[in-house]
Amino acid sequence: MKRRMSTSISTKTEPKRQRLFTHCFLPMILLLSAAFFIGSAFIITDYKEKILGWGSVMVLQYSRSKMCETQCRAYGSEALPRGIISETSDLEMRPLWGAQNKKKPKLSMNLLAIAVGIKQKENVNKMVKKFLESDFVVMLFHYDGIVDQWKDLEWNDRAIHVSAVNQTKWWFAKRFLHPDIVSEYGYIFLWDEDLGVDHFNAKRYLSIIKKEGLEISQPALDPEKSELHHPITARDKNSTVHRRTYKVIGRTKCNENSTGPPCTGFVEMMAPVFSRASWRCSWHMIQSDLVFGWGLDFQLGYCAQGDRTQKIGIVDSEYLIHDALPTLGGSAENKVSSPSSESGGRSEVKKQSYIELEIFKSRWKRAVNQDNCWSDPFEQSTKKQK
Numbered sequence: 087m088k089r090r091m092s093t094s095i096s097t098k099t100e101p102k103r104q105r106l107f108t109h110c111f112l113p114m115i116l117l118l119s120a121a122f123f124i125g126s127a128f129i130i131t132d133y134k135e136k137i138l139g140w141g142s143v144m145v146l147q148y149s150r151s152k153m154c155e156t157q158c159r160a161y162g163s164e165a166l167p168r169g170i171i172s173e174t175s176d177l178e179m180r181p182l183w184g185a186q187n188k189k190k191p192k193l194s195m196n197l198l199a200i201a202v203g204i205k206q207k208e209n210v211n212k213m214v215k216k217f218l219e220s221d222f223v224v225m226l227f228h229y230d231g232i233v234d235q236w237k238d239l240e241w242n243d244r245a246i247h248v249s250a251v252n253q254t255k256w257w258f259a260k261r262f263l264h265p266d267i268v269s270e271y272g273y274i275f276l277w278d279e280d281l282g283v284d285h286f287n288a289k290r291y292l293s294i295i296k297k298e299g300l301e302i303s304q305p306a307l308d309p310e311k312s313e314l315h316h317p318i319t320a321r322d323k324n325s326t327v328h329r330r331t332y333k334v335i336g337r338t339k340c341n342e343n344s345t346g347p348p349c350t351g352f353v354e355m356m357a358p359v360f361s362r363a364s365w366r367c368s369w370h371m372i373q374s375d376l377v378f379g380w381g382l383d384f385q386l387g388y389c390a391q392g393d394r395t396q397k398i399g400i401v402d403s404e405y406l407i408h409d410a411l412p413t414l415g416g417s418a419e420n421k422v423s424s425p426s427s428e429s430g431g432r433s434e435v436k437k438q439s440y441i442e443l444e445i446f447k448s449r450w451k452r453a454v455n456q457d458n459c460w461s462d463p464f465e466q467s468t469k470k471q472k
Contacts, residue, residue: 351394
């Protein structure tokens, strides 16, 4: 009897527990589960968004980093935003106040730079006037330190004057004609002061070298009135431009097969004319401590922007008279120096010039041997010429 009653009681209480579970606990469990799943969805979505967001930021940062790595920045300008960087300049004079004179922009500006002394004032005056007629910018390098005595010339204030006592044209050029400073000029005429320009017209000269594609050039010299140091510079009366000579020079017999100096690809350093691109290259070859520039003329072909037998030439139709006056280390009063003056400062200048020539040759040879990344574009042609 007792067993039956306990069984009966437990049977009656089980439906009550089931109903309690069904009505109370099950909805609560379902509610918690739903809340869990919904919350998990939000958390996962938010997490994914954060991951994607971080990924996008990382991709953008990486792309920006790569893009910036490929940009070439001038040394020293890395801390500046690109838009504020002014990499080049010019030699144009600016007013201290007021609006600048707004003239019609020139298609091309060109520069004449001359090393001058007061004793050659009259000849320099003729030269400068010729070039100003063709809208050149003029820069005078005063190697004697005398500047004020040029003020009576009407163009004096239009020229740029730089003064340093007993310094050469190449010393001035290395320090004041940096390629970034003269990048506005199509052609740079770097001339001596003792050149007669009666048979020279700058505009016609520019027209010829552009037509002929000459990157480095010089006007020919009148062989009857000039002191010639190199046969290739002598004027050919029957030609507009020539690029080679057929003379015998020392041990070298120049002919149509010659491929380099002194037979072709050569100008003398007293009246060279450089294109913008060739000057950028040539400037880097000028040695700061070798002030006479000896040896440069034989290597200018490397800066000719191509075949030196075609890109370097002598213009015959616009020619000069070279007086070859002694200046630095000597007297410019007489065309022919006396033996006593030659034994003085002038002879020391010549001696130093030869010393610098040998130093330059040695540096060139050493540079060629040490630079494993450089190849000589004229190596084979030079061997054939020899």
